[in-house]
Amino acid sequence: MNADIFAHMGISARVAEELRTAAHAARMGHTGSAMTHAWLFTGPPGSGRSVAAVAFAAALECTGEIVGCGVCEHCQKVQKNAHTDVVHVIPRELSISVESMRDDVVGPAARMPTVGRWRIVILDDADRLTESAANALLKTVEEPPAHTVIMLCAPSTDPQDIIPTLLSRSRHVYVPQPSIEEVAEILMRGGIDQDVARLAAAASGHHIGRARHLATDKATQERRSAILNLAELIFHGDQAFQAVSDLIKNAKTYAIEGLAAENEREIEKLRMSLGMGARGKGAQKALEGSASQIKELEKLQKKRETRAIRDVLDMQLVDLMGLYRDALMLSTGVNLHPIHPDMQGLAHDLVKVGPEGLLACIDAVQLCRAAFPQNVRPEAAMDAMVGRIRIACKVR
Ligand SMILES: [Zn+2]
Structure with a gap:
């Protein structure tokens, strides 16, 4: 059986087992101890904490015979970040404001699912929530709508990374940093040659995303060569x-x-x-106000x-x-x-x-x-x- 979405996405065995059990419980309609509406995935950057969340989201939406089959339309769409009911928020700013929290997370979480079983919001880098943004999220995490699942991702459960009130209301899954061999394995499953995969896994410092980049992106490879070459150029004058x-x-x-x-x-x-x-009366005035917003x-x-x-x-x-x-x-x-x-x-x-x-x-x-x-x-x-x-x- 183990060729499900968790195996396919390289989720470590212990984490996969827990999420598989929860997804099964959800499919059976048990929302007690095995399945919860608010989850917190922690692990160091590159550990694949948000990959685990995405795999779990796919398993929840899956309509295949095996829960999280990896091949049904829902599994496929979630993986490609193209599923209508799964919102994956990747913050760009160093801190997440109350406004963007409301627009990007609380709002979408309140809607009913359209094509899937669940409405799912995954929030990467939840450690960037400002305190007021975290508080704005609290109510959604505490009493989510019946068909909503919230998944937060953060480096650790340290209060610096996630406020204790959010932590206590979520179910915590720790995603350990993968070994070099495991990272290489994940890359190889994506069709990358063994030697390239091993080298990228080592050079990336166990970071799955960086390793994949290093193995597949020429510009990343060139940037790496250029900086390593600097150690040699130190000995050559200016x-x-x-x-x-x-x-x-x-x-x-x-x-x-x-x-x-x-x-x-x-x-x-x-x-x-x-x-x-727009033209006409008042357009000029509106234009002036708009200019400052664009400047911002x-x-x-x-x-x-x-x-x-x-x-x-x-x-x-x-x-x-x-x-x-x-x-x-x-x-x-x-x-x-x-x-x-x-x-x-x-x-x-x-x-x-x-x-x-x-x-x-x-x-x-x-x-x-x-x-x-x-x-x-x-x-x-x-x-x-x-x-x-x-x-x-x-x-x-
Ligand atoms: Zn499926």
């Missing part, structure tokens, strides 16, 4: 500074291009809702861009740290699974820097990562990092 400036340029293009279509859609939607393009939106979009650029660079810095960590392991003779198995040659070269120097390199990268959230310009932070690494590597 080339490292030039490389950093290219890296930042590339990150900007990538982040801005990635958001462009959505930004445009948002502006267009706002213009429509403001009735821009553009400001928000700019902020989002800045954050996306930092996220791209931060991911690259994690790669670079991994390389120095691999070299440190080699230089101290500790036998651990390398983070970048394909870059062991360069890691061996870096052994000459010595354990102390390599530790200083890791510190330099950490310092740079810590500077990003403090609004230091990426150029300044990364140039300082190169300077520190050069000193650590005794380059003059």
Whole structure:
């Protein structure tokens, strides 16, 4: 039997068993202890906590003979995020406001299901709820409509991540971080070659989403090569500074291009809702008011861009740290699974820097990562990092 949606989506056995039982209970109409209306999925980023929620949503909507068959129309649509009754909210902002909470979660949760058995709202990154937004959600979680299921996803049950009142009203499922082998397995099930899957799983730091990107997206692979190459360029005069400036340029293009279509859609939607393009009496006045609303939106979009650029660079810095960590392991003779198995040659070269120097390199990268959230310009932070690494590597 086990070829159901949970197996197909690579959900770990223990988690799958619990969700399977709940989905069965729901199908039988038992909404007691086995099935609940409010769920909290926790696990470190990349553990697949929201993948588990999506698989569960599919199993709840499934009309196949096996609960969560993975092949019926409902299972398929939920997986593709194309099911009318399943709303998957992925917050873009660093904090979720009361307004967006009402529009995106509470509103949709209040509606009746149309084609499916349940109305399901999945909220990613629920740790970004502001306190007032969390309170606005409380009532829905406490007494959801009979056909509604709310699934929250957060890193942990720590009060910093989820307020205790929401936690106490939800059923908690912990989704553990998958091993490198498990991540590789998930990628291979998606048709990726074993060698590529293994390398991506290791280099991504057990992060399923990043691993999939790394295995399939050429631009991601190039960004990784570029940052790892920086460790070599440190020894070649000013080339490292030039490389950093290219890296930042590339990150900007990538982040801005990635958001462009959505930004445009948002502006267009706002213009429509403001009735821009209307003529006649009062239109001019309305136009002036609208202009300021559009400016506000553009400001928000700019902020989002800045954050996306930092996220791209931060991911690259994690790669670079991994390389120095691999070299440190080699230089101290500790036998651990390398983070970048394909870059062991360069890691061996870096052994000459010595354990102390390599530790200083890791510190330099950490310092740079810590500077990003403090609004230091990426150029300044990364140039300082190169300077520190050069000193650590005794380059003059
Ligand atoms: Zn199905």
